[in-house]
Amino acid sequence: MKNKLSIILSIAASLALIGATVFAPQSALAQSGDGTGYLTASGDGLAGIRGQGNIRISGNGVLMIRDLAGDASIQVTGNGQRTVLPGGWIRYVGFQGEATVSGNKVTVALSGYDIHLEASGSGKFVLRGNGTYQTGHLSGSWTEGPEVHLLP
Amino acid sequence: MSKRSIFLLLSVALLSAACARFKKASEPTAAPVSIHTPTAAAPAPIATANPTPDFSTMTFVEKNNLYLQLLSDRQAEGADTTAAEEAYARSLDATLDGNAGEADQYLQQAILLLWK
Numbered sequence: 001m002k003n004k005l006s007i008i009l010s011i012a013a014s015l016a017l018i019g020a021t022v023f024a025p026q027s028a029l030a031q032s033g034d035g036t037g038y039l040t041a042s043g044d045g046l047a048g049i050r051g052q053g054n055i056r057i058s059g060n061g062v063l064m065i066r067d068l069a070g071d072a073s074i075q076v077t078g079n080g081q082r083t084v085l086p087g088g089w090i091r092y093v094g095f096q097g098e099a100t101v102s103g104n105k106v107t108v109a110l111s112g113y114d115i116h117l118e119a120s121g122s123g124k125f126v127l128r129g130n131g132t133y134q135t136g137h138l139s140g141s142w143t144e145g146p147e148v149h150l151l152p
Numbered sequence: 153m154s155k156r157s158i159f160l161l162l163s164v165a166l167l168s169a170a171c172a173r174f175k176k177a178s179e180p181t182a183a184p185v186s187i188h189t190p191t192a193a194a195p196a197p198i199a200t201a202n203p204t205p206d207f208s209t210m211t212f213v214e215k216n217n218l219y220l221q222l223l224s225d226r227q228a229e230g231a232d233t234t235a236a237e238e239a240y241a242r243s244l245d246a247t248l249d250g251n252a253g254e255a256d257q258y259l260q261q262a263i264l265l266l267w268k
Contacts, residue, residue: 086238126247
C-alpha cells in the first residue's frame with residue numbers, strides 16, 4: 001500500500017515537472033544561459049530594442065531613446081533636431097548619423113531607412129519592414145507585423 | 153318675387169356652389185415643392201476635407217513612411233507635433249510589448265493627428 005502511494009506520488013511529481021517545463025513561458029527558456037546575446041540587423045522600416053546592454057544604431061529617420069533606469073550613457077553623432085518628449089523620450093527628427101547607448105533599462109528605436117543595428121546584452125527587439133537580422137542562434141527577415149524577439 | 157322663385161334661386165345657387173367645390177376637389181394637386189431650392193441667401197458650400205488615408209490597404213512601411221513624411225512637413229510649417237509624437241511613442245511601446253493591434257492603432261492615431 002505504501003509502495004503504491006509512493007509510485008502515485010512519483011508519477012504526479014513527474015507529470016507536474018513535465019507540465020511546468022512544457023508550458024513555461026518561452027521567454028524564460030530563451031533567457032537562460034549566460035544572459036548576453038548579440039544582434040546585428042540592417043534594413044528599412046522600424047528597428048527597436050529594449051533591455052540592458054550596449055546598442056549602436058545608425059541610419060536616417062527619427063531616432064528615439066529612453067532611459068528608464070537613469071544610468072544610461074548616450075552618445076549621438078550626426079544631424080537631427082533633438083527634443084525631450086513627455087514620458088522620458090529623447091527624439092531626433094531628421095536624424096542622420098549614429099547613436100551609441102549603454103544602460104540597464106534603455107529603449108532605442110530608429111524609424112526610417114538604411115538602418116544598421118548592433119546590440120549586445122539582454123532584452124527584446126522588434127524589426128518591422130524590409131531587412132535582415134542575425135543573432136547568436138538565429139537569423140531572419142524583418143516582418144510586416146510586430147514580432148518580438150528575445151535576446152539572447 | 154314670390155317665395156317659390158326665391159326658393160328656386162337659392163337651390164340653384166347652392167347646387168352651383170356644390171358642383172364647383174366638387175370639381176376643385178377632384179383636380180390633381182401640384183407636386184410638393186422641394187425645400188432644398190437654393191436661394192440667393194444660401195451659405196456657400198463647405199469645402200470638402202482631404203479624405204483620410206485608407207489604412208486597411210496600407211502596409212506598415214507605407215504607414216510608417218507616411219507618418220515620417222507628415223511629421224517632417226508639419227515641423228517645417230512650425231506646427232506643434234507633440235501629441236502625434238507621443239502617440240508614435242506609445243505605438244513603439246506597444247510594438248515592443250508585442251501588442252500588434254494597439255501598435256497599429258497608435259500609429260494611425262499619430263498619422264491622423266498630423267493629417268490635414
